[in-house]
Amino acid sequence: DSGVTQTPKHLITATGQRVTLRCSPRSGDLSVYWYQQSLDQGLQFLIQYYNGEERAKGNILERFSAQQFPDLHSELNLSSLELGDSALYFCASSVAGAAYEQYFGPGTRLTVT
Amino acid sequence: TQLLEQSPQFLSIQEGENLTVYCNSSSVFSSLQWYRQEPGEGPVLLVTVVTGGEVKKLKRLTFQFGDARKDSSLHITAAQPGDTGLYLCAGGSSNTGKLIFGQGTTLQVKP
Numbered sequence: 001d002s003g004v005t006q007t008p009k010h011l012i013t014a015t016g017q018r019v020t021l022r023c024s025p026r027s028g029d030l031s032v033y034w035y036q037q038s039l040d041q042g043l044q045f046l047i048q049y050y051n052g053e054e055r056a057k058g059n060i061l062e063r064f065s066a067q068q069f070p071d072l073h074s075e076l077n078l079s080s081l082e083l084g085d086s087a088l089y090f091c092a093s094s095v096a097g098a099a100y101e102q103y104f105g106p107g108t109r110l111t112v113t
Numbered sequence: 114t115q116l117l118e119q120s121p122q123f124l125s126i127q128e129g130e131n132l133t134v135y136c137n138s139s140s141v142f143s144s145l146q147w148y149r150q151e152p153g154e155g156p157v158l159l160v161t162v163v164t165g166g167e168v169k170k171l172k173r174l175t176f177q178f179g180d181a182r183k184d185s186s187l188h189i190t191a192a193q194p195g196d197t198g199l200y201l202c203a204g205g206s207s208n209t210g211k212l213i214f215g216q217g218t219t220l221q222v223k224p
Contacts, residue, residue, distance in 0.1 A: 002155065002157070004155075043214040044214075048211065104157070
């Protein structure tokens with residue numbers, strides 16, 4: 001158990017819909033990262049927040065957005081969902097803002113039908 | 114664009130054999146992490162190396178960071194069925210949290 005929690009574990013929704021994935025980092029960690037894992041693309045970095053502020057951005061679609069709240073939990077919002085958005089979405093956390101020692105949550109499996 | 118290439122992509126061996134997984138890039142990374150992932154679960158951090166030439170050991174696993182900090186290797190001695198899984202290397206930057214992941218090596222150890 002990494003100490004990072006993610007909800008829900010599974011999510012099935014239809015194309016065009018909007019969903020919100022939630023992540024709580026390990027106690028004491030200030031950084032939260034979001035990753036997408038698909039069979040063809042592997043594990044891809046989406047976005048990082050550090051102490052409430054956006055720190056780094058990867059290949060995140062404009063239909064996707066994220067935020068980190070004062071209690072440091074984070075939410076990833078996915079809108080206008082397409083079939084290709086079906087993937088595992090992982091949240092990771094670390095103490096500092098740099099890339100070392102990231103601890104991953106169990107993931108949310110999103111299926112878009 | 115920073116890329117990490119892992120080889121081999123798939124490895125199926127018998128229990129007791131030794132193996133090495135390679136992670137190569139043309140880019141310099143400030144840190145290199147190795148993760149192990151089970152199906153449907155999140156990656157679990159095995160080790161972080163930050164110094165060129167650094168070698169770290171974790172029981173039967175030996176990790177090495179290249180002198181130029183562009184490549185790394187994972188060596189498993191006397192593999193066991195419990196070592197079965199997806200092994201991922203990831204390179205990090207010192208000024209952002211972005212990790213660049215390799216495509217992974219799927220290891221199957223048969224009893």
